Amino acid sequence: MNERAFVDRLTCVLCPVGCELEIGRDAAGELRVEGHQCDKGVPFALEEILRPKRNLATSVPVRGTAAKMVSVRLSAPVPREMLFPVLAEIAKLRPEAPVRRGQVLLADVLGTGADVIATRHQGADSEERPSGARRSDSEPRS
């Protein structure tokens, strides 16, 4: 990176090519990106430098069941500094069984615009599993 102040180096994860990106500042103080093989690399690098976002996945207990959990994730990535506050909100969730796959358990968590959604079905203990539904990890094997 000639005549540019080095800022950071990172790997683009948007496709399997995995370009090694180098970010620097030119003489005018503008951020410049090198090493990308397509147009997606520049906005990816700038977002990672200026406004990094992450998604997260975890699981929460389901009420009306004997210690069953349901896996959840965010509908969209949130600013990295919001991950722990968002996780704390998710930890308070105790959805009532049955929980449907894709069900919004918490909308617009902390004003981030992202919803917390269930990623699998979790029925009540007495409920028969819908045809095609997979066994939950928290269910005892018979």
Ligand code: SF4
């Ligand atoms: S810059 Fe383009 S080609 Fe390179 S890893 Fe990112 S998406 Fe793939």
